Amino acid sequence: TAAGRWKVEVGRAAGDAAAGSDETLVADYHQRLFEAEAGFSVGIARAQVAAGLLADDAEARRLWSDFFLPMEKADAFFAAVRDRFADPAVIPVVNGTFLRPGDRPRPPLSPLPDADRVRTFGFYCIVPPERVDAYREHFDAAGALCHDLGGRVYLHGYHRVERDFYRAQFGGPTVDRWREVKRRYDPGTVLGPRLPI
Template identity: 45%
Template sequence: MQELARRIRGSLLEPAPGEFARDFSRLTRIPPRAVVRPQTVEDVQETVRYAHQHGLRTVARGHGCSANGQALSEHLVLDIHGLTAFERTGELEVKVGAGFTWGDLQDRLNALGLSNIVLTDYRSHTVGGTLSVGGFGSMSLFHGGQVDQVVALDIVTGTGELVHARPEGPHARLFQYTLCGLGQTGFIAHAYLKVARNRPHALNFADSPYSTETLASITRRVLDAPQPWDHCLVLHYLAFQQNMVLLARDVEEEPAELPEGAQFLPEFYRYKNTAATGVMSQLLHGLKEAGLAKSEEDVFHLWNDYFVPSDKADAFRQIHQSLFKDPRFTMGTYGTILRARPPGSRLPLSPMSSGAEVINTFSGPYHTIPKSFLDEYRAKFDQAIDACLSLGGRVYLYGYHPKSADFYRRQFGAETFEAWRAVKAEYDPGSILGAPLF
């Protein structure tokens, strides 16, 4: 490893700090031999060349918020936080380093009067990490995921070559299978993103609070609104066994008079982030009070998201609710409604299955589980995954799922799965990139 340390400008940590042996779920512990903190893309290239020469499995790690060991390796981990290049490449396009967090990027864009088109609820997640799985949130209603805002990528392949890839051209398949591809075909160095004019605030509406309306009816009502919504969340509370639909429209400034039923939320993105992170703290506090946990070290985070065709959403919800009933471990689920993939999208590994016009997402259940319940809840998650796939849906791969060829073949279909493997074989001939999946 000292040879590698001499070849890079960044730092090499050997032994690796303990936090790199786990991801957010804490389900798996895999201590890496070393952690590389690159300062430049050239550092990433040198690290991958070294790994290729010596047969060392290497993963890129952003915030480490995955829930199934996707950012763990027994050999090398690339901590990408130092890759924070930024360049405005067009009126509504920017080039950003993979290590930029979405929160820092949003702040940088806001200073220019711009904004990301789609954001999730978590400011601390990195661009490279999110684009390796998808990136969906309340703003995805008509815009798709964060991956659907990418116009080009600079990718470090499994031999250390830096490749510029676009949806068209000689490396189109590398572009298509790197987005949502779990770091298997290459590491994202830079992403070229579409952006929009900034409207930082929101008018928030709680539509039909605690409604028992079906998801099919809610979906049609939201999509048929005379004025399109910018945000949509459909929440299900275990305590009430009912839904709440939250809808919002972005605005540049507070109106002189609020529309009926509206709540003005300044800096809406920051508000959503605070609300999302507060849920986990509440769950852990409840487990402590119940004597089921003493600290964060006593629990595991079983997370998953499901993308189900809208005409099957109510059927999936019934199955889902029959499995997850205990409010000690989760407050419920939330999700959104997605139109079919945006025009021109050619991302075969996207969780938005290509055959559905409209998709309902079920985010969660974001479970915080004491060790004594872990096996029971893993079995429940396996049942939910099976139900999702049986109904024609897809599982979001940042979360818990079976890491097996049979699962990926079932999720994506045999043709897409074999194409993914072929792209990996072409651009990562030593099979050193990403966690072992196939």
């Protein structure tokens, strides 16, 4: 973080609590986390305005993405990309989680890589307009490395919307099947936009 400190939040789903335990400790975790984060980006933008990095809040551009790595590749990924996301003025925090997908089936379009344990890294960048292109390059490089290491990019954030990205993300055969299903069952693109691939 900008203060040079790490913050670690440990959460557990209420359904995973042992029988008879006090589930109230975790039952509202997600609500409390949302409330704490809701003002996060607004506060960062205001701090940038105060520091002279932005003329006003409306100038702030938010670029963010999450990268899901097999646990054994997580250290290599972070070591390779951390310098790209090291400016505390625009990236005050790196969020992350540890996931255990377990034996549950993994759908072909799941964001989870094929691994027993997964480590995520989320980079949330609030940048002046003139730095957007540079940060897109950072995210593109991190996404390519993530794929090379057997990981996946969580698609709710920034990512390249093009064929090569989706083939690296899901594999060529999965993308081909996806396109065929879309053509067959949604020829008029009623269920979503035209595929970019």
